Amino acid sequence: MNLKAEHCSQIENALSAVAEKAKSGINHFYFVACGGSQAFMMPVQYMFDREITIPASIYTANEFNYGLPKDFGERSVVITCSHSGNTPETVSAAEKASKAGAVSIALSNKEDSPLWQAAKYPIHYDHGPDAAVADKSKSVLYALAFGILKIVAEEQSAKWESGIRALDALERATNCAAEKYKSAAEAWGKKNRRDTIIYTMGSGASYGEMYSFSACLLMEMQWLHSSCIHSGEYFHGPFEITDYDVSFVIALGNGATRYLDERALAFCKKFSDNVFVIDEAEFDMSGIDEEVREYYAPLIAGSVVRKMVDSLAYERGHPLSVRRYMWQMEY
Amino acid sequence: MNLKAEHCSQIENALSAVAEKAKSGINHFYFVACGGSQAFMMPVQYMFDREITIPASIYTANEFNYGLPKDFGERSVVITCSHSGNTPETVSAAEKASKAGAVSIALSNKEDSPLWQAAKYPIHYDHGPDAAVADKSKSVLYALAFGILKIVAEEQSAKWESGIRALDALERATNCAAEKYKSAAEAWGKKNRRDTIIYTMGSGASYGEMYSFSACLLMEMQWLHSSCIHSGEYFHGPFEITDYDVSFVIALGNGATRYLDERALAFCKKFSDNVFVIDEAEFDMSGIDEEVREYYAPLIAGSVVRKMVDSLAYERGHPLSVRRYMWQMEY
Structure with a gap:
């Protein structure tokens, strides 16, 4: 996995918190964000639904904030995302998660943003034409997601390692598809x-x-x-x-x-x-x-x-x- | 609750099965249907999400059938619905639920339909201009839903009785709103x-x-x-x-x-x-x-x-x- 050391260490911090929480039992994964950032996490919610028995749900942030699910609490893991880090609804969800004692992880392109402050485990991703695919949002999310599966899945599977290894092939595959469909x-x-x-x-x-x-x-x-x-x-x-x-x-x-x-x-x-x-x-x-x-x-x-x-x-x-x-x- | 005796007894059968399953622990409620029948169950999925810690998820039927969630199994309760009782995707989901040993409940306007046969606990509802509101789909679903909450909720609450009692007021409230907005x-x-x-x-x-x-x-x-x-x-x-x-x-x-x-x-x-x-x-x-x-x-x-x-x-x-x-x- 060719992620920058900074990104790796932020992901590792989040994974350590997930592993610690898993000792006493994680009851629910919540993916919470708005618009494109919510959509971006949908495949991971689907993957969790297919691969693990711990329930995984996804919400647009204010639906979560105002209609808080009963199962949410300190045994939960909440993963938020906002590119700018200042989507108020998402910031509020990350705050709720931190305050409740849940593992509050946030992905953002902006360090020290309100979301960065609100979450306990913020993770940065790069963006723009000069950024390496390995450090962009999708790679960072998938490194986190497969890392979590490795920790919480009932069955240890070669799949989780495959999932992490695949990150190295993503740039080439992405370029191939873009070229093919040009x-x-x-x-x-x-x-x-x-x-x-x-x-x-x-x-x-x-x-x-x-x-x-x-x-x-x-x-x-x-x-x-x-x-x-x-x-x-x-x-x-x-x-x-x-x-x-x-x-x-x-x-x-x-x-x-x-x-x-x-x-x-x-x-x-x-x-x-x-x-x-x-x-x-x-x-x-x-x-x-x-x-x-x-x-x-x-x-x-x-x-x-x-x-x-x-x-x-x-x-x-x-x-x-x-x-x-x-x-x-x-x- | 003014439901017909036949509908009451079908709901009671389903509730008995839920109560029996609850003894060993229900792990997940799945609402599975297509189009209007899926939409019709969405408020109940929302209610369960808000009121109980057992996770509740909703799927369009073939997403469930082909992308079966890992948590689904004999500890689950699956509630399906098809008006005609012959929506193939929904029938298949009810079959999967029955076969897995889950509590497989189905709502339909058609007795002895394929869905009726596929589910272990079929419940009929009336339809059409002459049907009483109390025996139509929404009342039957809510009688079932509040009945389930009464069994599985962590906290006993007057709310569940309120929810069942409200059925008697639904016809009047519905007519008032229709008149008000005419x-x-x-x-x-x-x-x-x-x-x-x-x-x-x-x-x-x-x-x-x-x-x-x-x-x-x-x-x-x-x-x-x-x-x-x-x-x-x-x-x-x-x-x-x-x-x-x-x-x-x-x-x-x-x-x-x-x-x-x-x-x-x-x-x-x-x-x-x-x-x-x-x-x-x-x-x-x-x-x-x-x-x-x-x-x-x-x-x-x-x-x-x-x-x-x-x-x-x-x-x-x-x-x-x-x-x-x-x-x-x-x-």
Whole structure:
């Protein structure tokens, strides 16, 4: 694992606290954040749900703060995330966790931010074009997540080591996927530049990536109408809006719930002429062991999504950095 | 509680099984269904999350079937629901639960349906214009849910009795709300009849009602573009699509998470001229004790939603019963 020493030591501190808490029994893992930071932790919540018997739940921060779950308390581990470290709802959740005596871990790009102060175990990640993939948010989160699994899983499994080792292969896999989808992503941006609504679909480990595609990239950064439909829910209501001119993007997972995505895709493409598929099973994932590929696939899909949205923003002349409300006013 | 003897005895059978399982310890409650039936159980999942320490999770059925959670097993209670009793995904989940030795409870309008056969403890509910509110799906679900709380809650609370007693007041409260919102709902249908996209928003106990409004009533039954935004997530991406001509419907909860809804509303109505508010705090909830009003409010809000959609369907000349895919083909 090629993380910076500083990041490694912050992760180690958090893991020591988890190990200490595990001695008397951890009752619940809570993932708490807002928007993109919440979506970013969704695959880990899914992974915990699949791999360990300790319950793992995910909340948008104020739903957690105002509707505090009964099971939350000093036996809990709460993992928060805010890029700027000053999302008030998330800061408040980290404070609640620290105050309750839970293991309060926070991920942020900003040291000494309010979130950094609120959590007992803050972990920094790098960001930007010059940052190494190994030190960016996704790597840091996965190093933490697989480290936790190693501590709390009932069965010791080679999987946890595989999960940590895979971090070394992430940069290459991400670049491969971005390269593979480059021209298709560019064409997609051009084709969809006059669309007013774009649906995204996914399930399992990839639902979160499709949720942030919809809520953060399309709605927030492109002011486009959008909704993320769970592939399993598509047939139970939403599919009636499918039509030849309705735009869909579907992530075909490479893991347990792939059938849900395949079924939604098979139907969707019968009635829509505008379906874009991100097929995670076709990613070159060399260096990532089979048994953890499901969990890594959405991280790699993220690089494809980014190419798509970059193209869309360019074709629409609407930079991804423009906001009309966020950063412009108090709310 | 004025439920029919047949429904009472089916609920009692399920509760006996829960009580028996509780002796050796229930590890997890799973609510598993699709579309409207999943949405219908969301307030109960929220209530369990707030009231008991045993974890409670909710899944669209195939996400559960294909991505089976590690904690699921013979110590679990699985509650499924399908109106027709033949939703294959839900039937499969009930079968998995029965086979694993979990307490497998199913709610359905159809006796002897595949779901009825698959679950160990099937419970029937009535449906249609002639059915008494006490025997309809929501009453039956709440009788079951409060019955379970009485058995498994750590603290014995007058709340559980209040929750059961409130069932007797539900019909009156529902009719009052429908009457109160009648003309506003009619005006809403008229005003929104040429809209192509309508957003719904909610949180806490009311999120599910707003989710089914979006996915089942607007998308499925009106073929309208829609998305349900969690009030707590609104500020973290989605709010950038707010504009003077974008239509929103917001449920202002009457419970713990009301602040989230109020905050979203305050912002939304500054920039949209088309915001419809269902204020649950203004419902006449006589006969329903204060401490359970939060959980009953979404059931009552449902009658307002129905009036709104009836009006919209009439104004658009698009009956709620029309489908282009569902019931028309295999998928």
